[in-house]
Amino acid sequence: MFRKILLSTLLSAVLLPYVFFGILSLGQKWFYPDILPQRFTLDNWQQLLVRQGELQVGLLLSLVLGVGVALLSTLMGFVVSKEIAWAKHKNRWLLLAYWPFVLAPVVLAILVQRFFLFTNLSGKVIGVLLGQLMLAFPYAVILFQSFWNNQVLQLEQQSLTLGASAGYTLRHILLPLAKPLLLMCFFQTFLISWFEYGLTQFIGLGKIKTLTILVFKYVNEANIFYAALASLLIMVPPAILLWFNKKFVFKGM
Amino acid sequence: MSRTKKTTGLYWRFLFLLLAVLPVAGGLVYGLANSFGLTGVLSTGFTLEHWHQVLSSSALLDSLAYSIYIALVASSLATVLALFLALYFKKSLHRGALSYLLFLPLTIPAMIMGFLIFELLTKSGLLSRIVYQAGWLIDLQNFPSLVHDSWGFGIILAHVCMEVPFLTLLFHAIYQEQELHLLKAVSENLGAEKFYFLRHVAFPILLKTAAPNLMLYFIFILGSYEIPLLIGSQQHQMVAVLAVQKFQRFNLLDIPQGYAISVAFTGLVLLLLLLFFKNVSRHV
Numbered sequence: 033m034f035r036k037i038l039l040s041t042l043l044s045a046v047l048l049p050y051v052f053f054g055i056l057s058l059g060q061k062w063f064y065p066d067i068l069p070q071r072f073t074l075d076n077w078q079q080l081l082v083r084q085g086e087l088q089v090g091l092l093l094s095l096v097l098g099v100g101v102a103l104l105s106t107l108m109g110f111v112v113s114k115e116i117a118w119a120k121h122k123n124r125w126l127l128l129a130y131w132p133f134v135l136a137p138v139v140l141a142i143l144v145q146r147f148f149l150f151t152n153l154s155g156k157v158i159g160v161l162l163g164q165l166m167l168a169f170p171y172a173v174i175l176f177q178s179f180w181n182n183q184v185l186q187l188e189q190q191s192l193t194l195g196a197s198a199g200y201t202l203r204h205i206l207l208p209l210a211k212p213l214l215l216m217c218f219f220q221t222f223l224i225s226w227f228e229y230g231l232t233q234f235i236g237l238g239k240i241k242t243l244t245i246l247v248f249k250y251v252n253e254a255n256i257f258y259a260a261l262a263s264l265l266i267m268v269p270p271a272i273l274l275w276f277n278k279k280f281v282f283k284g285m
Numbered sequence: 286m287s288r289t290k291k292t293t294g295l296y297w298r299f300l301f302l303l304l305a306v307l308p309v310a311g312g313l314v315y316g317l318a319n320s321f322g323l324t325g326v327l328s329t330g331f332t333l334e335h336w337h338q339v340l341s342s343s344a345l346l347d348s349l350a351y352s353i354y355i356a357l358v359a360s361s362l363a364t365v366l367a368l369f370l371a372l373y374f375k376k377s378l379h380r381g382a383l384s385y386l387l388f389l390p391l392t393i394p395a396m397i398m399g400f401l402i403f404e405l406l407t408k409s410g411l412l413s414r415i416v417y418q419a420g421w422l423i424d425l426q427n428f429p430s431l432v433h434d435s436w437g438f439g440i441i442l443a444h445v446c447m448e449v450p451f452l453t454l455l456f457h458a459i460y461q462e463q464e465l466h467l468l469k470a471v472s473e474n475l476g477a478e479k480f481y482f483l484r485h486v487a488f489p490i491l492l493k494t495a496a497p498n499l500m501l502y503f504i505f506i507l508g509s510y511e512i513p514l515l516i517g518s519q520q521h522q523m524v525a526v527l528a529v530q531k532f533q534r535f536n537l538l539d540i541p542q543g544y545a546i547s548v549a550f551t552g553l554v555l556l557l558l559l560l561f562f563k564n565v566s567r568h569v
Contacts, residue, residue: 039377042370046386046450049393049401052411056404064409064425065417108300115297125298128306133501134554135309136508138525139547142532143312162304170305227394229511244396251400251515260404263397270392275385 050267056260069257076261086246087258091265094226094242097157101164102222106214109172109221116173117180126177129170137167138230148235155237163235164228168221175217179210223270313551320545327537335541344527345546349553351521355437355513356506359444364499366445367452368491371460372483378457390450395443399515402443406431432516439516440523444506452495452502459494460487500561504554524550 056062057076059069079087116125132140144163145154153159184206191201207214229244238245243266250259318324322332339345370378377383393401405411413428422428432439460466465487472482492499510525517526524546531543 035373039374039383042374043382043386045446046389049397050389052401052404065414067411067414067418108304112297112301115294116301119298125301128301132305132309134504134558135551136505136510136525138510138529139508139550140309140312142528142543142547143316144308146315147308147311165304166308169301173301173305229394229396244394247396247400248511248515251403256404259400263400266394266397267392271389274388274392 050264050271053260053264053267056257057264059257059260062256076257079258079261080265086241087262087265090241090243090246090262093157093240094244094266097161097164097232097242098222098225100161101168101225102218104161105165105168105172105221106217108169109176109217110210110214112169113173113176114180117177118185126174129173132166132170136230137228138234140166141231141234145234154235155239157240160232160236160240160242163231164225167228167231168224171224172217172221175220176210176213179213184209219273226266226270313548316544316548320541320548322541325537325541335545339542339545339549344522345524345549348522348524348527349550351437352507352523355440355444355523356503358437359441359448359506360499360503362441363445363448363452363502364492366449367456368488370449370453371456371491372487375457375460378453379461387450387454390446393447394511395447395509396511396515398443398447399512402439402446402512403432403516406439406442433518435518435520437513437518437521440509440513443512443516444509448502448506452498455495455498456491459491463490463494465490496561500558504557507554508550 055068058072058074060073060075061070062068063070079085080091082088116122116129119125135143141163144166148154148159148163151159153162187205187209188201191205192198196204227244228242229248232240232242232245233248236242236245241249243262247259247262247266250256250262315324319328320335322328322330322335374383378387403410407413408425408428408430412431413422413425416422416428417425431442468486468490469482472486473479477485507523508525509523510529513523513526514529517523522530528543528546528550531539531546
């Protein structure tokens with residue numbers, strides 16, 4: 033009995049944010065002491081369909097940054113991690129890869145903000161993308177270290193010895209072998225960008241309004257209905273992704 | 286190795302240094318120089334004034350102590366809860382609804398967790414409304430301050446909510462990987478009681494194996510920004526919030542202090558990691 037009650041409580045707690053934000057995102061006027069909003073409407077959601085609307089732009093910006101950061105860090109991480117895996121002082125290079133994670137993202141943002149101002153990249157999408165890459169790229173390098181083992185190296189060398197070109201070996205040997213890890217890296221680095229707030233706020237100077245920036249803005253404006261909607265837009269896509277393939281996406285996290 | 290291949294390798298390493306290492310190292314050097322008055326708009330040459338102000342005002346030490354308190358309490362609570370859940374729901378975590386649903390909270394970033402706790406626990410939040418409707422509350426003002434409070438109850442709860450699912454899944458994975466069920470069977474065969482197995486076998490193995498993750502999570506909470514920004518108290522600030530506040534003031538003289546706080550925090554985290562890994566390698 034105790035076990036059942038505890039399990040139900042746990043499952044309710046896990047689902048609570050989705051249900052609560054779902055109700056709030058459909059609500060208007062939530063006066064104390066009513067438990068539910070006085071009015072339910074689809075008006076808030078319709079904001080997503082408004083052309084150039086703030087939420088629509090925020091969603092698109094988050095998507096563009098997320099896909100851009102994930103694509104670049106996965107590709108560069110794959111190549112650079114090989115260089116590091118076979119480097120003479122592998123551990124020293126790896127230690128450097130862990131370096132950005134020592135700092136809290138917002139402290140990192142404070143420290144690097146000046147350089148982005150100097151290079152005129154502050155307040156621009158490309159600046160925020162580069163800022164987020166500072167976290168996602170070393171993460172990818174660390175993630176791919178497990179891939180470059182002796183077996184993979186031997187397969188690569190065998191292929192080259194048998195006369196295959198480097199391009200052929202990459203396409204037909206290395207990429208198929210690395211496919212699961214490449215996809216996992218893509219999803220995880222996408223999430224780093226998707227959830228990021230500190231670097232985006234400081235390097236973007238508040239002009240690059242991704243979904244996380246919008247949540248904070250709406251909370252500050254006491255617009256809880258829009259904040260709930262923006263929160264759902266952040267939480268639901270990774271949740272769906274996870275539902276379909278939980279082990280694949282979060283393995284190793 | 287051909288010359289071209291060697292050159293390409295150098296380019297890739299240069300790219301790594303450029304994107305992942307130089308910004309952080311450069312930022313730290315710039316921050317340090319700024320805190321010593323060597324750079325910045327109002328720089329007048331080397332001075333220890335900014336560091337003196339930061340250390341003598343006790344704001345940094347107070348906020349460091351407060352951050353360590355929050356991180357310690359939240360990490361300890363989350364670890365205890367996660368240990369309990371991982372051991373109590375072994376089967377449900379292996380297969381069943383919980384094995385799927387416990388992954389869901391991992392899709393909630395800090396900003397949203399802060400917002401959720403605020404909407405649930407503030408004086409006019411959902412919990413207060415439920416308590417009022419149940420007739421246990423006469424006046425809204427009588428509802429206890431669970432967010433923006435000096436004890437950091439809201440901040441701790443938000444971090445615990447974020448950390449428990451992750452740690453539960455981690456402990457569960459370690460339990461499976463280390464095949465603790467076999468050790469349990471052996472200890473039972475030898476006459477040990479369930480609690481003896483937990484205390485002398487399961488807890489030490491789970492905690493030791495998860496130690497690096499626990500340490501990293503402790504550091505993550507120590508430097509957390511979004512949650513204390515949304516639901517933290519005005520009297521006590523966590524370090525990241527204090528540092529950012531120095532940068533956002535109109536007084537330009539506060540900026541070197543912001544850099545001093547950021548550099549000091551980084552130094553503390555590095556020291557913690559150094560001590561931790563030195564300790565771990567000694568015991569491996």
